[in-house]
Amino acid sequence: MVIPQHLLNGWEPIMTQVVGHYLLDTWELTAMRAMTTFCSSHPLEVVLTAFGLFPAPDPTDPLWLDRMAHVDVVATLYPVGALWTTAMCLDGLYRLHTYQSYAVAQLVDHAQALHLAVQLRDE
Secondary structure, X not given: OEEOOOOOOOOOOEEOOOOOOOHHHHHHHHHHHHHXXXXXXXXXXXXXXXXXXXXXXXXXXXXXXXXXXXXXHHHHHOHHHHHHHHHHHHHHHHHHHHHHHHHHHHHHHHHHHHHHHHHHHHO
């Protein structure tokens, strides 16, 4: 998997190669490795823009600007707390994606079973 170069920041592309048993597991592992690579390559960006990794739908939103206005001050005054908060947010995001992928996998399994039952009933 190759994550292309960012248009504005000029960061190098992130390349990772993963082999997995199931496609869904492979995607999750690839995303996790890409995020780990990004975070280790750009620690300052991770600390100073904790929620900036995932851009806001509207960067000019006053609530977003108010929330992000003093992140650099917090990171300077309490870097351990800022880094801990970033790690907890990324952990929460990872758990959310994990639970969503499990839910989608179960939904697909149920849909396939229902489809098979309907086909067998019609025959």
